[in-house]
Amino acid sequence: MLPLILRYIWYYIKYKLTGKSIVMDYIVFRGQNKFMYWKRLQGEFCRFQLRPGIYEWNTIDANQFIVTIKDEHQLTIFHSLLSTYPKSGLKAWKSYIDSSRCHYTGLYPRSWTEYDLTDYGIKLCCRQISPVIPHDYDSSSLPCAVFVWDIENVSEKERTVTIAFTFKNGTGNKKGDKTATCSTKEFTYFNSQGVVLYHTIDKMQCTYVLAARADDGVEISKCLYFDPNSDGSKPWMQLKNYGEFKENSTTVSHGHIFGEMGCGIAARATLAPSEKRELAMTLSWDMPVINFPGKERKYNKFYTQSYGTENAGLKIINVAFRRYSEWEQSIYNWQKDVLNDSDLPDWYKSALFNQSYFISDGGGVWLSLNEGEAKTLPRSDPRRTYGRFAYLEGHEYKMYNSYDVHFYASHALHKNWPYLQKCLQYDLRDYVFVEIPNKVEVLDNGHLVERKYPNCVPHDAGDPGEEPFIQLNAYPINDVSNWRDLNSKFVLQSYRDAIMTQSGKPDLQYMTDMYNACYTVMHKSMKYDRDGDGLIENSGLPDQTFDTWCLLWGLWLAALQVMTIMADYLGNLDDKKRFEDILAKGKKSFEEKMWNGLYYNFDCSKTQSATIMADQLCAQWYLRCCGIKDYTIFPKDHVTKALKTIYENNVQSFCNGKMGAVNGFINGDVDTITLQSQEIWTGVTYALAASMIQEGLLEEGLNTAGGMYKSMTELFGLSFDIPEALYAHKHYRAIGYMRPLSIWSMQIALEELKSKS
Template sequence: MIAQRSRPEIPDCAWSRPIGLGWEKPYTVRYASNLDDGPWHGMPLGGFGAGCIGRSSRGDFNLWHLDGGEHIFRNLPACQFSVFEETADGKTQTYALSTEKPADGSLAAWQWYPASRETQSTGRYHALYPRSWYVYENVFQTQLTCEQFSPVIPGNYQESSYPVGIFDWTVHNPTDEPITLSIMLTWQNTVGWFTNGAASPEIEVRDDGSPVYDYQPRWGESTDNFNRWIENNFRVGCLMSRLSTHEIPREGEGQWAISTVANPSVEVFYHSRWNPEGDGDVLWQTFATDGTLGDSEDETPAAKGEQIACAIAVRFTIRPGRTRKIPFIIAWDFPVTEFGTEPASYYRRYTDFFGRNGKNAWAMVRTTLKHSDTWKESIQAWQNPILEREDLPNWFKMALFNELYLLTGGGTLWTAADEQAPVGHFGVLECLDYRWYESLDVRLYGSFGLLMLWPKLEKSVMRDFAKAIPHQDDTPRIIGYDRVNQITPLVPVPRKVVGATPHDLGAPNEHPWEKTNYTSYQDCNQWKDLPCDFVLQVYRDFKLTGSTDLEFLQDCWPAVVQTLEYLKTFDRDGDGIPENAGAPDQTFDDWKLRGVSAYCGGLWIAALESAIALGKILQAKATESVTPDPQTAISTYQTWLDQSRPIYQEKLWNGEYYRLDSESGSQVVMSDQLCGQFYAQLLDLPDVVPTDCAKSALNAVYQACFVKFNQFAQNSERNGLKPFLGAANGVLPDGTPENPNATHPLEVWTGINFGLAAFLWQMGMKTEAFELTESVVRQVYEQGLQFRTPEAITASGTFRASHYLRAMAIWAIYGVIEGF
């Protein structure tokens, strides 16, 4: 007989935190206008583009990303698990399993779970995306563990889209007497809440120069919502819906379902309609007495101003030494995402498999109960080979998986498939402060996880950029940087110029994929890195997925040629390299570069080599005629390369590292000065710079931007600062600021650090690569930034731009270690 495990196996490397224990001094936001929800973030649940929910380490459901691209962070107390326990001597105890008592006085009859203290643990929360666990200790006599996950599986383009959360409870009785236990799941009917109630949200420019718009969810608008109790063979649960006259559901319309399994060894109780704004006694009076509910059925729709919720409970007795497993499912079906004041609407990807009428939550329950064990096994089969590696430290394994959280929680869009998009359109926000999709300069680093695990989605993004490059949008806009810095006159610029690679694929309040270049902080038509970023990612996505997808190359090739020709127009002196113009015109968009720059110039050379490689492949393997003519393009690019290479070395190499640029006179050591060389090596292209120069420059970066900068940062005014933050973007060789008031140069960018670490590893500096990576990982996961990883942290204990896309660059490190 195989012995039963008293608790599910939790990987040692999972991020862990005592349940309910706060942070003494977490990072706080740098700019008042930026988002700062505080540190109570947990792993999100839900499939890509399906909307997601989040539950923190204190046990509360508090993240509601159910309207595409929009953010709501707010505890909903009625959405909760609760446990009743009765021991053999008749003693009972009952807790709602959140340590956060409602601030508004609701549910006053409920008893809330005690929070851990430094000296006494009541359990631990563990997370290793897409799984997380709550282990309850020192309160109940029973050993209780709740494992929760969604079917996010690499290479899977169906189940990875499902809007479901699975909650597998493992219950073990370690005592010598039987114990009666009841687990209750309550849920508030929020159908109709997750859509913008602002009729015409106007775009404004906030204090940091970024465009924003008003989002007013219909929070609390529950009129006509109703709940229905369902018994369907062994499946039981509550279905939450809304009366509607619309044949085709609108945004926010659909269903919730909560469910469990009935069998002869358990008792199931329910209450289909109760008031979550009251004291909750209608549930708690019976549940806290004996673990039952009143088996009340009431499908009366909610009146105006009324709130309704439902509840299910499973009661059973567990014998001494035995272990039981109890599943719960939460599913939601909100099939439509709308954009803009004259809405364009898309069906979500999961509707390709469940239908589009918004009435399929129970079908999702049936599917989930049937397949959840297989899904979990698939997740384990993916993760275990990495988890079992002894050459990778636990902190790295933890962050590697957990940084993928953004693919669920990053305001993700994934539309239903059509002829033009066989797996649908896909997009992740740059972040929640900069709410636009798939910023190309950011995904140069942050898209490695998507490429390595879901390559079809990665290619769909690049195809959408390729389609956008030929388009023109003459809408005039004032540049936010000019406003902030009071640069006059404020001259409008066109939103999108033909041939320019767009910065992003649009924003949730307009029409993503159709209206690009949403950001207006800078004139992105002038950026010198975006065309190169596009070309490099096209070749990367082709080469690192087997070098066989000629259709993808042919789809992107015309845009490659067009955008490189456009970028060459910025070569004002005809030396072969486009010059930076003095206004910030690249991904470091608050940092002025002048003339030939190390960062943009290196990307230019690597992009030309990529384009030549692409052209040669199309020449050799294309079965039909290719336009534009590859041979003509190759000849042109080779001419530009022959000019560029000596100029780059001559103007920028100072004998130790590459200068920031050719005209500013700055002596700053830029941490990302050789991103182009990293990409060239990654793609087996000719080197941008000599190997000895690259090694010397990397050593200079490591010493100045990491070692010496962090020695300087130890004098920060932030008490308790860990000695090493990571590498600053740019400091003088002694680690001090060139300009103490600078913004981007003195920030530690999480994704840039991970990209730099991948380059260090690539160049044989493996110890330095892991030192750098570990510093950043510990800052994020020990200082309250988990599952909201920011773009930047500072020596004063502040952060900027949470939930940031670039941090998924940690997968570039793993890719380099594995050799892709």
């Protein structure tokens, strides 16, 4: 890998000097100083992703919840931040919370934090609700969060409780940017009151709305401005002394400034002994129109179809206050069958839902098509209704819809937001036929290659630092137009999405819409079968998702099988016969060349063939995910033996069986031929576990995934920052990654197993 490393360093220097977007940053790692943050969950606001494709990992001292408790004589008996994260600024703001008396529970997209303040006569619980709700596309598109404070007076005296919510203009203005102006104004809108904070970010208007619900007996006060770079004593002492913000009653707005500004709201209620009350607060961040760096083309966010591009933030907080109870119930209904299943271990219940964070925290953009674009599409195209959805491969790997990885992650969308999955597929279908002839240098060997060849599936939909959806294939390492897995993965996903529908009936219109592209890419892949044995060969270079490891597993055969089924459905009998003939030849060759009695060899070489690869049955896993229960390609006894061999070696013989499945294992030890053979890929481990469950190896599947998840969260502290890869000793690569969404294939397998019992 040394030549690649040297070329990468030169590439990095050139791109830094010219201000170009670096797609895969191996020099500055995101979140490298946040190792313990996700383990502690100390109540701070961290990780902003407002500008498309750009993560900012700043922890914002000014973004806080503050509690003030007064006794029956209106004397302040407790005043504190409701986080325990150490601050660097706002020195007057203090935390007196005893963290041992706080308890956080996360079941994404809801969570709750309990604060035991019985020494002061109060118990608090903050329920946090994000409207990320399966099959509810309107709610799931809304940029908002609801914080519901349940307050209980456990004393024998009256208590007055104030909850204040403060917020700054995003992560602030960088490098004295004079275009990034800020201003605030207060508002009353239906049954809510609050503050609107306007902030220009890279010439894009972002509006934050902080609001509290104006219930009977609730007093709301506002702070329209405080300096987040001061010691913060003015708003702090107002809350401590009065239990409210003391703004001049004639002040209704705070004008434009070029610096950083904070604002806040406070809700106050008085509780009799044993009384319980609820205070509801909402934050909305409304950036309705976006563009990518240096590009003039503008895109509207999907939610603007319903809420417009003007003052959408106020409309959104109104909807949030009206519907958050409904959202909370919908989320509970979605989760309850899993949570109430006594046969499932607790770690799995946590993993399934909390690892779904990446659906909304994956740097995604959900855009509406403009009217002209939508009118050119046939009525069967879901993009007319649901727009365009794209999410990043990872927080450090800035490529939208990296298709080799999405293949694993797509189960989360297919299961919960199937129309978003279909919209993504329609985009990929169109990209198949695109050609981008300009030459780019690939870092693996320094060759100049065409950026995108026609008649093949692209690696990705582009880099948000360029012009995504137009400049495809931002991935810089290899010539992805000749990758061996992308075409097969497109065919398999197209089939699954057409067959495994909510109604239980095949979507033949969707299958028809995808068929030509599927046929085209299969025809393109046939040229890789140089010896006519029905199998496509590796190029001699890494040319699939394991991009430092030369291999080729059975995806091609699985794609052939589903092509025969699709051709049959659509009456293309000549195509069916052709694919059946190739499949019969390829299956025979695969068994003769690869099966060794215990597992499928890594390849046909003399040096590497003995490697036990954790992902060797990826094709069989996907066929089962597609509802195909026969063993047309891989004999059942071979599948079972291979899975048991992987479990005994890659899982149980690695880190005492407590780290998941290492990618490669050879001669009784980890295969060290390349970096990736030594890694545990979180998404591959979940896929392997799902495959085990599909084949009746339930205990092995749960042990495989459970060991990895518990190590990842309890030892590594990466609960909401799931990386692509783990190593044996507290190292990881590519934080915040797409592939672990493959855990939803475990849920699909478990549901199938449950239906049989």
